[in-house]
Amino acid sequence: MTNYYVDRPAGYWIGHPGALLPLPGIKGKLTRSVERAATYKTSAAGQRRAYLSARRAPLRQWDVTLPHLKPSEAAVLHGLLMETDPPYVWVDVWSRVTNLLTPAAAGLVDIIPALVPAGRQPLTGGGYAPTAVANPDGALVYVAPAPVVPDQPVTISAYLAAPVAGTVTAVFLDSAGAIIGVPSVSAAVSGESTLTRASLTLTPPGNAAAVSIRIDGASIIAQPAVTWTSELVEYGPGGGAAQVIIPSLTESIEQAVLAASGKRLAEVTFTVYEVG
Incomplete structure (x- = not known):
């Protein structure tokens, strides 16, 4: 059985409360976007006005790229998305070491x-x-x-x-x-x-x-x-997400060796959308 803390460190976790699943991810790419919906109008006098949404906590999205996933590791994400219903709890590699509160x-x-x-x-x-x-x-x-x-x-x-x-x-x-x-x-x-x-x-x-x-x-x-x-770290803004969906994912094959001892690896890319 793989030890996710030593052999393949789990940077990301996703799933339902009490049943989060690990995804290796200390390498790769993570981009977190936060934007409060706004519309802009210009008056006849040339003044520009901004109208913000009533929701103060804007919904977020995460663009994630996980390279070098083994088939069994990619299967964790496939199984979750194909066989269970969202929303999911989302823990990303940055929030878990800065602040997992919403x-x-x-x-x-x-x-x-x-x-x-x-x-x-x-x-x-x-x-x-x-x-x-x-x-x-x-x-x-x-x-x-x-x-x-x-x-x-x-x-x-x-x-x-x-x-x-x-x-x-x-x-x-x-x-x-x-x-x-x-x-x-x-x-x-x-x-x-x-x-x-x-x-x-x-x-x-x-x-x-x-x-x-x-x-x-x-x-x-x-x-x-x-x-x-395992110790106190510098404070970071809340990055936790209690309700997300992943509507799709893309796999790019890196290695597909036929021999049992060979490597079979893929890069998986997906976007996490906050809902609720």
């Missing part, structure tokens, strides 16, 4: 309870979070979950201002959305003049499908993140 979750829009914006906030160590939310009552805050897979280390984090002790907690969920295991809590951070990053790294339980960040004791919150890394 843009709405990373932007603290998709959280419970809803909180009011707090504007730009200074960060400990320098720099600013361009947006944040205020939590003056100190309520428990849950960030919408990001996908996980068993045996793949995951790191959760968020920047917090806390009058006493602010923490992030990893709450693992199964494919039905039920909490599993005992939530694990990070070390506490404190101080309100700047936001300090609280983080926690751990390995998901075997039946985990997702992880939600629970934030305790924070008066201001910014830049939550989930990465599939």
Whole structure:
């Protein structure tokens, strides 16, 4: 059996919640496009006006090229697309090491309870979070979950201002959305003049499908993140996608050797479209 973490590193994952399938992809090409729909009109006086769509979080698309796939590896993608129905969860090679939360979750829009914006906030160590939310009552805050897979280390984090002790907690969920295991809590951070990053790294339980960040004791919150890394990494914007389709794919044959010991390889190209 192929070890996807050593023999053929899995850069991409796709499938249904709790049943993501790996695709080797540390080489190749990935382009992520984000565009908020806009129309432009020019008045009789020559003034140009722009009209943006009401949807703030624009739908995205990913153009992916995976070279040197073995037939068995390409069959994973073929089987998923031909034998199951979308939408799928999509994890790309960039988001898994920068931030697997959706843009709405990373932007603290998709959280419970809803909180009011707090504007730009200074960060400990320098720099600013361009947006944040205020939590003056100190309520428990849950960030919408990001996908996980068993045996793949995951790191959760968020920047917090806390009058006493602010923490992030990893709450693992199964494919039905039920909490599993005992939530694990990070070390506490404190101080309100700047936001300090609280983080926690751990390995998901075997039946985990997702992880939600629970934030305790924070008066201001910014830049939550989930990465599939064994340590804390630099914050990146939310790139996770909970609902996508792949309408087609193209295979370019690289090698098709007849002998059993020979190589049979293909380059697979496809576009991932976000829906919903």
